[in-house]
Amino acid sequence: xxxxxxxxxxxxxxxxxxxxxxxxxxxxxxxxxxxxxxxxxxxxxxxxxxxxxxxxxxxxxxxxxxxxxxxxxxxxxxxxxxxxxxxxxxxxxxxxxxxxxxxxxxxxxxxxxxxxxxxxxxxxxxxxxxxxxxxxxxxxxxxxxxxxxxxxxxxxxxxxxxxxxxxxxxxxxxxxxxxxxxxxxxxxxxxxxxxxxxxxxxxxxxxxxxxxxxxxxxxxxxxxxxxxxxxxxxxxxxxxxxxxxxxxxxxxxxxxxxxxxxxxxxxxxxxxxxxxxxxxxxxxxxxxxxxxxxxxxxxxxxxxxxxxxxxxxxxxxxxxxxxxxxxxxxxxxxxxxxxxxxxxxxxxxxxxxx
Numbered sequence: 001x002x003x004x005x006x007x008x009x010x011x012x013x014x015x016x017x018x019x020x021x022x023x024x025x026x027x028x029x030x031x032x033x034x035x036x037x038x039x040x041x042x043x044x045x046x047x048x049x050x051x052x053x054x055x056x057x058x059x060x061x062x063x064x065x066x067x068x069x070x071x072x073x074x075x076x077x078x079x080x081x082x083x084x085x086x087x088x089x090x091x092x093x094x095x096x097x098x099x100x101x102x103x104x105x106x107x108x109x110x111x112x113x114x115x116x117x118x119x120x121x122x123x124x125x126x127x128x129x130x131x132x133x134x135x136x137x138x139x140x141x142x143x144x145x146x147x148x149x150x151x152x153x154x155x156x157x158x159x160x161x162x163x164x165x166x167x168x169x170x171x172x173x174x175x176x177x178x179x180x181x182x183x184x185x186x187x188x189x190x191x192x193x194x195x196x197x198x199x200x201x202x203x204x205x206x207x208x209x210x211x212x213x214x215x216x217x218x219x220x221x222x223x224x225x226x227x228x229x230x231x232x233x234x235x236x237x238x239x240x241x242x243x244x245x246x247x248x249x250x251x252x253x254x255x256x257x258x259x260x261x262x263x264x265x266x267x268x269x270x271x272x273x274x275x276x277x278x279x280x281x282x283x284x285x286x287x288x289x290x291x292x293x294x295x296x297x298x299x300x301x302x303x304x305x306x307x308x309x310x311x312x313x314x315x316x317x318x319x320x321x322x323x324x325x326x327x328x329x330x331x332x333x334x335x336x337x338x339x340x341x342x343x344x345x346x347x348x349x350x351x352x353x354x
């Protein structure tokens with residue numbers, strides 16, 4: 001082949017790739033969401049955290065969806081600027097992954113914001129000076145819950161525990177709800193966001209397709225190796241118990257602790273370990289598996305097409321489902337029957353943290 005023909009072939013390949021890239025950009029989502037993450041260079045759990053004071057637009061992961069703006073405030077949580085200090089409202093902390101974070105919806109339509117209306121009036125912190133829960137029930141609630149969204153997309157149970165230790169505890173909540181699914185109960189893994197953030201190929205639409213295809217192939221292989229459970233590297237029962245205990249140690253004995261099962265544990269030992277740990281830490285479990293599955297699979301109605309996260313209508317319906325148990329948790333957290341005095345002092349975020 002002559003030199004000119006070789007050059008023509010190279011040019012043809014470049015043109016074809018450029019055309020494919022332009023075409024891919026029309027149908028592949030931008031990964032601007034990665035701009036709100038700070039990656040742990042050492043790869044230690046949780047591998048990445050929300051970068052305080054950042055903003056990005058999320059328009060889906062592979063197939064584009066309606067774009068939403070994500071704002072991370074200086075306290076490293078989603079939403080507008082806020083103070084860590086308590087006002088008179090009872091404080092409910094939500095811990096979880098993208099479902100709690102509200103991936104794909106406006107902040108006003110996230111589960112946490114919908115819960116404020118769904119829970120409705122509750123006793124304020126000053127009204128909690130009555131002697132017992134029974135006495136408090138006779139008072140007329142005059143406050144709304146202060147719901148704080150500590151969700152981070154892609155977090156597993158280990159990462160949620162670290163999030164609780166680093167951020168939730170310093171907010172001194174009156175109740176904490178941890179949202180779990182079966183695949184969260186695996187050994188720490190960095191996940192798609194950390195992996196993609198570290199690759200320069202993410203700058204190209206074709207690169208994003210390649211990264212996701214490789215990750216999908218890897219996950220299928222891992223699921224196959226996990227047998228019927230689909231968990232390639234599950235936590236041991238002892239590790240599950242230790243993680244639950246770490247949450248209780250971080251928040252202290254006073255706040256009410258609730259585990260919300262979005263999907264039931266696939267391994268019997270996980271279910272048994274959670275039940276035992278919940279009992280030992282004076283926590284409770286709310287199982288919403290069936291309802292959450294129904295909401296998640298109603299694409300276009302209560303879930304986002306091509307995405308699977310709940311949309312505004314889905315979060316509103318889910319909040320109504322959770323309102324009663326979480327209202328009870330707030331009431332119990334404010335009026336514990338047998339707990340030491342509340343000595344927790346809210347403190348600002350450590351600026352030296354990642």
